[in-house]
Amino acid sequence: MALHTQQSISGFIATEPQQTVTERGETRFYARIGQPRFRREDDGSFTELAPTFHDLVAYRATADRALTRFAKGDSFVAEGYVRTFQVERDGEIVDGEEFVAKKLGHDLARTEYEVDRTRRQATIQTDAIAVAHEAPATGREAAAPRDAVPSPFGNAVLGL
The missing domain is CATH 2.40.50.140 (Nucleic acid-binding proteins)
Structure with missing residues (x-):
């Protein structure tokens, strides 16, 4: 691609x-x-x-x-x-x-600031719960509790 x-x-x-x-x-x-x-x-x-x-x-x-x-x-x-x-x-x-x-x-090289991820984290959790209810869990997904917080280093879209 x-x-x-x-x-x-x-x-x-x-x-x-x-x-x-x-x-x-x-x-x-x-x-x-x-x-x-x-x-x-x-x-x-x-x-x-x-x-x-x-x-x-x-x-x-x-x-x-x-x-x-x-x-x-x-x-x-x-x-x-x-x-x-x-x-x-x-x-x-x-x-x-x-x-x-x-x-x-x-510009990250010239600006200092903090990112507020609270809204994004809530959205990821909501999306993860919705996906868990829609599809049967298999493998690694079945081992994780449904209310587990996704890793801040992962990607909910890619399933990482």
Whole structure:
């Protein structure tokens, strides 16, 4: 099976995120983002250059979550695609582009935070109980009590 890949982008949120609504009534997240740049010198060191700035957008549920979790200065990584468009500016048609984030999160290499897994753990337990009631248990599954908490290192979908 082929590996599914998409474009990605990383950087920092350069402006306070803004919420708008599309013509179809969907939430839209918008922020101006910066991408740090460096130049490698002959001696192996790096010189920091001025960042480049770009537009980042997200829609629907991703936008809703991003609006509550991101602020100016946050480092991020995003998966999605570049959308190009034309817009009229000062009576002239100019090309524009924005990165449309389908998935958006904080950059683990530059952000410290804790993950709240209580909701996910409850969902996994509920799913495990539902599956146990639907299918007869065999082998390893029969040995585990039905109210046992799934391993935080396993995967309920894959049965690990």
